[in-house]
Amino acid sequence: xxxVGEFRNLGTxxxxxxxxxxxxxxxxxxxxxxxMLMIGVFGCTLQLTQDKIACLPSHFTSPTPEAIDxxxxxxxxxxxxxxPTAATPAKPIIQEVVGRKNNLDIHQYVFVNHxxxxxxxxxxxxxxxxxxxxxxxxxxxASSFWFKFPGTSSKIDLFVTILGKCFDxxxxxxxxxEVSEERGEEKLVSWRRNxxxxxxxxxxxxxxxxxxxxxxSSSVKSNPDKKAPxxxxxxxxxxxxxxxxxxxxFEKVKKFRTHVEEADILRIMYVLQTSLKVFKFLLIIxxxxxLVPNIEIVVRCYVPPELTGFDIYCCNHNKAHLFxxxxxxxxxxxxxxxxxxxxxxxxxxxxxxxxxSFDHVRLETGINDxxxxxxxxxxxxxxxxxxxxxxxxxxxxxxxEVSExxxHQLNLNYEWTPKKLRTRLAKNSSNRLELHLLxxxxxxxxxxxxxxxxxxxxxxxxxxxxxxxxxxxxxxKELSLIYCPTKLQLPALNHLKEHLKILRxxxxxxxxxxxxxxxxxxxxxLYLNGPLTNEVSKSASxxxxxxxxxxxxxxxHSSLSKIPPTIVDVxxxxxxxxxNNDGIKxxxxxxxxxxxxxxxxxxxxCGLERIPSAVFSLDNLQELDLKDNKxxxxxxxxxxxxxxxxxSLKLWHNKITYIPDHISKLHTxxxxxxxxNKLRKLPSRLFHCTTLRHLDVxxxxxxxxxxxxxxxxxxxxxxxxxxxxxxxxxxxxSCKRLKTLILGNNxxxxxxxxxxxxxxxxRLEIKGNRLEALPHEIGDCPLLTVxxxxxxxxxxxxxxxxxxxxxxxx
Numbered sequence: 001x002x003x004v005g006e007f008r009n010l011g012t013x014x015x016x017x018x019x020x021x022x023x024x025x026x027x028x029x030x031x032x033x034x035x036m037l038m039i040g041v042f043g044c045t046l047q048l049t050q051d052k053i054a055c056l057p058s059h060f061t062s063p064t065p066e067a068i069d070x071x072x073x074x075x076x077x078x079x080x081x082x083x084p085t086a087a088t089p090a091k092p093i094i095q096e097v098v099g100r101k102n103n104l105d106i107h108q109y110v111f112v113n114h115x116x117x118x119x120x121x122x123x124x125x126x127x128x129x130x131x132x133x134x135x136x137x138x139x140x141x142a143s144s145f146w147f148k149f150p151g152t153s154s155k156i157d158l159f160v161t162i163l164g165k166c167f168d169x170x171x172x173x174x175x176x177x178e179v180s181e182e183r184g185e186e187k188l189v190s191w192r193r194n195x196x197x198x199x200x201x202x203x204x205x206x207x208x209x210x211x212x213x214x215x216x217s218s219s220v221k222s223n224p225d226k227k228a229p230x231x232x233x234x235x236x237x238x239x240x241x242x243x244x245x246x247x248x249x250f251e252k253v254k255k256f257r258t259h260v261e262e263a264d265i266l267r268i269m270y271v272l273q274t275s276l277k278v279f280k281f282l283l284i285i286x287x288x289x290x291l292v293p294n295i296e297i298v299v300r301c302y303v304p305p306e307l308t309g310f311d312i313y314c315c316n317h318n319k320a321h322l323f324x325x326x327x328x329x330x331x332x333x334x335x336x337x338x339x340x341x342x343x344x345x346x347x348x349x350x351x352x353x354x355x356x357s358f359d360h361v362r363l364e365t366g367i368n369d370x371x372x373x374x375x376x377x378x379x380x381x382x383x384x385x386x387x388x389x390x391x392x393x394x395x396x397x398x399x400x401e402v403s404e405x406x407x408h409q410l411n412l413n414y415e416w417t418p419k420k421l422r423t424r425l426a427k428n429s430s431n432r433l434e435l436h437l438l439x440x441x442x443x444x445x446x447x448x449x450x451x452x453x454x455x456x457x458x459x460x461x462x463x464x465x466x467x468x469x470x471x472x473x474x475x476x477k478e479l480s481l482i483y484c485p486t487k488l489q490l491p492a493l494n495h496l497k498e499h500l501k502i503l504r505x506x507x508x509x510x511x512x513x514x515x516x517x518x519x520x521x522x523x524x525x526l527y528l529n530g531p532l533t534n535e536v537s538k539s540a541s542x543x544x545x546x547x548x549x550x551x552x553x554x555x556x557h558s559s560l561s562k563i564p565p566t567i568v569d570v571x572x573x574x575x576x577x578x579x580n581n582d583g584i585k586x587x588x589x590x591x592x593x594x595x596x597x598x599x600x601x602x603x604x605x606c607g608l609e610r611i612p613s614a615v616f617s618l619d620n621l622q623e624l625d626l627k628d629n630k631x632x633x634x635x636x637x638x639x640x641x642x643x644x645x646x647x648s649l650k651l652w653h654n655k656i657t658y659i660p661d662h663i664s665k666l667h668t669x670x671x672x673x674x675x676x677n678k679l680r681k682l683p684s685r686l687f688h689c690t691t692l693r694h695l696d697v698x699x700x701x702x703x704x705x706x707x708x709x710x711x712x713x714x715x716x717x718x719x720x721x722x723x724x725x726x727x728x729x730x731x732x733x734s735c736k737r738l739k740t741l742i743l744g745n746n747x748x749x750x751x752x753x754x755x756x757x758x759x760x761x762x763r764l765e766i767k768g769n770r771l772e773a774l775p776h777e778i779g780d781c782p783l784l785t786v787x788x789x790x791x792x793x794x795x796x797x798x799x800x801x802x803x804x805x806x807x808x809x810x
Contacts, residue, residue: 018147018160023386025340025347029143032337036136039330043129046319052126053117053317055109055301057102057310108308116301116315122294128323132330135284139337142277146269155260159380162252163395171246172394175403176365243411250407253398257377266376267353274344281338288331295324356381360389361396367403370396405463408442416444428455430502432478437461448472455502458484471495480504485512498522506530518543525553532558545569552576562588571595578602583628589614596620599645604628616642623648631656638662652676652696661685675699675719684708698722698742710734721745721765733757739783744768744790756780765790779803785810 022030117126124131146152166172297320305311356378358370373381384391397403421435421444428434434455435447441462447453448469455478458464464484468491470476476499483506488496493516503523507513507530517526532542545551546569554567555578563579563586571594578600579586585607592601592614600623601615608629615624616639624646631654638660640646648671656677664685671694672686679700687708694717702723709715710731718735719742726747733754738761745768755764756777764781767790774795778784779802786807789796796804 018156020160020163020387020391021156021380021383023383025344026143029139029337029340032333032340033136033140033143036132036139036330036333036337039326039333040129040132040136043132043319043323043326046322047129052319053113053121053299053315055112055116055313055315057104057308058312058314102310104308104310112301112303112308112313113315115303116299116313120299120301120315121317122291122296124291125295125317125320125323128295128327132326135280135334138280139277142273142280145273146266149269152266152269155266155376156380158256159260162249162256163384163391165249166253166395166398167391169246169249169398170242171249171403171407172397175367175397175406176394240411240414243407243414246407247411250398250404253395257373257399260376260380261374264354264375264379267348267379270379271345271348274341274348278338278341278345281334281341284334285331285338288327288334292324292327292331295320295327297321351382353379353382358392358396358399361393364393365396367397367400369402370400373399405442405465408463409445412440412442412444413446416440416446418446418449421446421450425450425453428457428478430455430478433475434478445469451475454478456480457504458482458486460484465489466492466496468492468495474499476500478502478504482506483508486514488514488516493519496520496522501525503527504529513542515543518545519547521547521549523548524550525555526551527553527555527557529557532556532560532564542566549573554578556580558582559584560586562586563591565591567591568594572597574598576600578604578625579606580604581606583607593617599623601625602627610634611636611640613639616640618643619645621646623650625650626654628653630654633657633660634663635660638665641665641667644668647671647691649673659683659686664688667691670694670714672696682706687711690714693717695719705729705732707731713737716740716760718742728752730754736760739763741765751775751778753777759783761788763788763790767791771795773798776800776803779806781810783810 147156295317297317299315299317301313301315303311303313355372355374357372362368362370372378381392381395384395424437425433425435432454433452434457435450435453436457436459437443437447439460443458443461443464443466445467447456448467449472451472452475453473454475456473456476457480459480459482461484464481464486466486466488468489470492479496479500479502481504485507497520500520500523502525503517503520504527505513505517507528509530510532512530513528526548542564543566545566548570551570551574553576554570554574555576556564557580559582560579561584567574567577568591574595575597577595577598579602581604583605586603589612592598592612595618597620598618599620601618601621602623602625603612604625604627606629608626608631610631611626611634613636615621619642621643622645624640624643625648627650631651634651634656640649645668646666647668649666649669650671650673652673653676656674656679658679659674659682661683662685663683666689668691669689670691672689672692673694673696675696676699679697679702681702682697682705684706687706688711690711691714692712693714695712695715696717696719698719698721700723702720702725704725705720705728707729708731709729712735714737715735716737717740718732718738719740721742721744723746725743727750728743728748730752733752734757736757736759738758740763741758741761742763742765744765748766748769748771751766751771751774753775754777755761755775758781760783761781762783762785764778764784771792774791776799778789779799784807786796786804789807799807
C-alpha cells in the first residue's frame with residue numbers, strides 16, 4: 001500500500017509553485033480529494049488486514065432447497081441415543097446452546113470462505129475501496145494536467161516565475177510608494193481647496209499647515225538622498241544591481257505579453273480538464289448510487305456438495321456495514337466536488353475571461369497607462385485575482401510604460417553621472433559649449449546639473465521628456481533634437497519660451513514636429529529637417545508661426561512643392577531664409593515678395609532653371625545662394641541690380657556654361673561663387689565688379705584667365721582649382737591684397753616670380769600641376785609659411801635651404 005503521506009508529498013512542490021493559479025474552488029477540491037483518498041486507503045487497509053467473509057452451512061445434513069433456513073438454531077443434549085431405565089440411573093438433561101456440529105475441518109471452511117467471496121460477493125462490495133482510490137487519483141491528475149501538458153506548462157511556469165519576481169521586486173515597492181506620495185499631495189491640495197469657505201483666521205492657519213505639509217512632501221521627493229522623518233515612509237532607494245534586475249523584468253514581461261496574448265490555449269485546456277471532471281463526477285454518482293445497495297451483510301453461497309457435504313452456505317460479509325457507510329460518505333464528497341466543478345464551468349463561461357481590465361488598478365495606483373490584456377494573459381490574471389488581487393496590482397507596474405520610463409531614468413542617472421557628462425562637453429561650430437548625446441534610451445536627469453552648458457544636442461534619443469529642472473541651465477541658448485520626439489513639462493516650456501534662442505529639429509514625419517515649438521516667442525533661429533509635405537500637389541503643412549515674434553533665421557530642409565504660406569507670419573522680422581529641397585522642384589515664389597526684411601536667401605536643390613523673379617523685389621537682400629539647381633544660364637542676372645545691397649552671390653553646383661557681361665552692373669558684389677559649373681571662359685566685364693573680395697571659379701573647364709583680373713585690387717581670396725589652366729596672367733600678381741590663392745589640379749608649368757608681390761599671402765595651393773620648380777622669390781612673401789604652402793613634396797625639397805628656412809621662420 002502507498003501511504004497517504006506520499007500521495008500528499010507528490011503535489012507539495014507543485015502546489016507551492018503554482019498556488020497563485022489555484023482559485024478557492026481548486027484548493028477546496030484538493031482537500032476533498034484528500035478526504036476521498038483517505039476513504040479509499042482506509043477501505044483498502046481493511047480489505048488486506050482483516051477477514052473478508054465467514055460462511056456456515058445452512059442445515060445439519062444436505063437439505064433440500066425448500067428447507068433452507070440460515071437462521072435455524074437447535075438445542076443438543078449431551079446423550080440423546082437412549083432413555084433412562086431402571087438399570088441405569090437417569091442423568092440430568094443438560095441443555096446447551098453450542099451450535100450445530102458440521103464435522104468440517106478448518107481447511108474446508110477456508111476453502112468455502114474464499115470460494116463464496118470470489119464467486120458470490122458482488123464485485124462492487126469487493127472492489128469499492130480500490131475504485132475510490134482510482135477515481136480520486138483521476139481527479140487529482142485532471143486537476144493538475146494543464147500544469148504538465150507541454151503546450152501549457154512552459155507558459156504557466158514562465159508566468160509564475162515572472163509574477164513572483166515582479167511581486168518581490170524592490171522597484172514595485174518604490175513605484176507604488178511614489179504614486180502614493182503623489183496621490184497624497186493631490187489629496188492635500190484638494191483638502192485645501194475645500195476649506196476656502198472658512199473665515200480669514202481659519203484660512204490663514206490652514207494655509208500655513210497645508211503649505212508646510214506640501215513643502216515637506218516636495219522636499220522629500222526632490223531630494224531622495226535626504227532621509228524622511230521617522231513618522232513618514234519614504235520610498236526605498238534602488239541600487240544599480242536592483243535597477244538592472246527590474247529592467248530585465250520589464251523586457252521579460254514585454255516578451256511574455258507578446259507571446260501569450262496571441263493564443264487562448266490555456267483557457268481551452270482549463271475548460272477541457274474541468275469538463276472531464278464533471279463527466280467523471282456524473283459517472284461516479286450514477287453508478288455508485290445504483291451499486292451501493294449491493295453491499296450486503298448476509299450473502300447466500302452455493303458450493304458443490306461433493307466437496308463438503310453441504311451445498312448451501314450462509315456467509316457474513318464482515319466489512320459490508322462499514323463499506324456501506326463509507327460509500328455514502330464518498331458519494332457526498334463526490335457530490336460536493338461535482339458542484340464545485342459545475343461552478344467552475346459557470347465561472348469559465350459566464351465571465352468574459354478573454355479580456356482583463358486594469359481599471360481598478362489604475363484607480364488605486366494612479367498609473368493611467370497600464371494596458372488591458374487579452375486571451376491567455378487575461379485568463380491567467382483572472383485566476384491570480386481569485387488568489388490575491390494584490391499580485392495583479394503589483395504585476396501591473398511592469399506593464400506600465402510610465403513605470404518603465406521611470407526605471408530607465410533611474411538607470412540612466414546611475415550610468416551618466418555629471419562628471420561623465422562634463423567630459424563630453426565641447427565647442428560647436430557656433431563656439432558654444434555643447435553637450436552631444438547620441439542614441440540613449442532616455443534623457444538623464446543629471447544633464448540638468450551642468451549649468452555651464454550653452455547648447456544641448458540630442459540625437460536619436462528615445463522617450464525625451466524635458467522636466468522643470470531645465471530652468472537650472474541658465475546658460476542654455478541652443479537646443480538640437482535630431483530624430484528624437486520630445487515632450488515638455490509646462491514649467492520647462494515656460495522657461496524655454498524666455499531663454500531658448502536656437503532650435504534645431506530633425507524628424508521623420510510631420511506628426512513628430514512638436515506643437516510647443518510654435519509657442520517659443522523668444523526663439524530667434526529655427527532649423528527644420530524633415531518631410532514637411534509628402535505630396536507635391538499639397539503645400540507644406542506648418543502651423544502658424546505668428547507666435548515666433550523674435551524669429552530671424554528659418555531653415556527648411558525638406559521636399560516642398562511651394563514655399564510654406566505660414567512664413568508670411570514672420571515676414572516683417574525674418575532676415576534669413578534657407579530652403580534645401582533635395583532636388584524637388586519648388587514653385588510659386590510669390591510669397592518671397594512679402595519678406596521685405598530678408599537679407600539672406602538660400603534656395604538649394606530646388607530644381608530652379610532660372611533665377612526667380614520674386615527675388616529681384618527684395619530690396620534688403622545681401623546674400624543669395626542658388627546652390628545645386630539646374631541653372632544653365634543667368635541672363636536675368638541683370639535684374640539683380642535692383643537688389644542694391646547684394647554683396648554675395650553663389651551659383652555653385654549648377655550647369656552654367658557662361659556668365660553674361662552685364663554682371664558688371666552688380667557694383668556692390670563682394671563674393672561670387674561659380675564653382676562646380678561648366679564655364680569655359682570668364683567675361684572680362686566680370687572684373688569690373690571692383691568690390692569683389694572672394695572669387696571662386698574652381699571645378700569648371702577654364703583654360704585661361706583674362707588679364708583684367710588685375711583690376712580686382714580688393715580681391716582677398718581667389719580659387720581656380722580643378723580647371724585646365726596652362727598659364728596665369730601676370731596681372732594676377734598685382735592683386736596685392738590676396739590672402740588665399742588656390743590653383744591646385746590644373747596644367748600649370750610655370751609660376752611667376754612676381755608671386756613675391758603678394759605681401760599678404762597666407763595660403764598658396766598649387767599642388768597637382770606640372771611645375772618643375774618653384775621660384776625662389778616665393779620665400780619673399782612675408783606671411784607665407786610652410787604650413788600655408790600646399791605643393792608637391794618634391795618641389796619643396798628643390799628650394800634652397802635659405803628659402804625653406806625663411807618659410808619656416810615666417
